[in-house]
Amino acid sequence: MSADGEAAMNEDDRLYRFLFEGADVRGELVQLGSLYREVVERAAHPPVLARLVGEALAATSLLLATLKFTGRLTLQIQANGPLKLLVVQASSDGGMRALARSDGELPDSALDHQAPRGALAITIDAEDQNDRYQGVVDLAAGSLAGAIEKYFRESEQLDTRVWLAADEQVAAGMLLQRLPAGEQPSDERDDDAWDRVGYLAGTVKPEELCQVAPTTLIYRLFHEETVRLFDPLPLRFRCRCADGRIDGIIQSMGAEDARALLEEQGQIEVTCEFCCTVYRYDPVDVEALLATDVDRHPPSDESH
Numbered sequence: 001m002s003a004d005g006e007a008a009m010n011e012d013d014r015l016y017r018f019l020f021e022g023a024d025v026r027g028e029l030v031q032l033g034s035l036y037r038e039v040v041e042r043a044a045h046p047p048v049l050a051r052l053v054g055e056a057l058a059a060t061s062l063l064l065a066t067l068k069f070t071g072r073l074t075l076q077i078q079a080n081g082p083l084k085l086l087v088v089q090a091s092s093d094g095g096m097r098a099l100a101r102s103d104g105e106l107p108d109s110a111l112d113h114q115a116p117r118g119a120l121a122i123t124i125d126a127e128d129q130n131d132r133y134q135g136v137v138d139l140a141a142g143s144l145a146g147a148i149e150k151y152f153r154e155s156e157q158l159d160t161r162v163w164l165a166a167d168e169q170v171a172a173g174m175l176l177q178r179l180p181a182g183e184q185p186s187d188e189r190d191d192d193a194w195d196r197v198g199y200l201a202g203t204v205k206p207e208e209l210c211q212v213a214p215t216t217l218i219y220r221l222f223h224e225e226t227v228r229l230f231d232p233l234p235l236r237f238r239c240r241c242a243d244g245r246i247d248g249i250i251q252s253m254g255a256e257d258a259r260a261l262l263e264e265q266g267q268i269e270v271t272c273e274f275c276c277t278v279y280r281y282d283p284v285d286v287e288a289l290l291a292t293d294v295d296r297h298p299p300s301d302e303s304h
């Protein structure tokens with residue numbers, strides 16, 4: 001485990017994309033090992049919350065792989081308890097982080113009981129266009145997988161099926177999506193494919209999703225189909241606090257408040273709420289930051 005907000009790439013954090021040839025159906029299969037364990041160990045989540053965070057990490061990576069552009073995707077559930085907040089963020093470079101808060105122990109029950117009257121929001125920020133899209137669905141389906149299916153149906157009009165699972169070591173997920181009909185003449189189209197591969201995929205057990213190697217599992221489920229498998233997408237734990245965001249917090253405090261806090265406490269301590277990394281700034285660090293901030297942003301009359 002690294003001390004800062006970033007981890008190395010690991011072989012056990014991979015998303016596989018595949019296509020059923022001639023069938024206008026695509027699939028994704030993801031397993032997260034090191035990434036998932038790092039997130040839940042840093043936050044010391046109890047088992048039920050840890051599994052929900054794992055499913056949310058797997059779901060977010062499945063969503064990320066459907067993006068057609070470079071950007072950032074945020075999955076967020078907000079509720080009034082027992083689950084209070086669950087946020088997973090992922091960017092196109094495969095970096096992911098998560099934050100979860102519950103009010104006491106989370107019951108091992110359906111999602112709409114863990115998060116009554118809660119909602120799932122999926123926000124997509126495109127990097128180049130400065131564009132933001134958000135879709136919100138309720139949790140009436142009773143599971144995160146069901147809420148994601150609903151999101152695709154309502155926001156993109158795409159039939160989608162999602163399976164999610166997590167044990168103590170691995171979080172995993174699978175997605176099937178029916179694409180808008182392709183270019184083939186109608187007599188060559190495989191109209192039964194969606195129901196057929198959906199039935200095959202539905203035979204998967206949660207322990208298979210978590211424990212069987214992805215390529216083996218894809219073969220096991222779909223060996224009667226013609227499947228084209230693409231190169232896997234590597235994923236890793238990465239928190240955006242590693243980009244100097246905490247420096248920005250100190251700078252935005254302003255010189256007067258920062259110095260007053262130093263006077264009182266001897267140093268300034270900031271804990272990243274996502275990765276739980278503790279950043280400590282002594283007076284020399286703070287003065288250096290305040291000096292660079294003045295260089296970058298000359299004082300103005302505007303106050304925020």
Ligand SMILES: [Zn+2]
Pocket residue numbers: 005239240241242272273274275276277
């Ligand atoms: Zn962080």
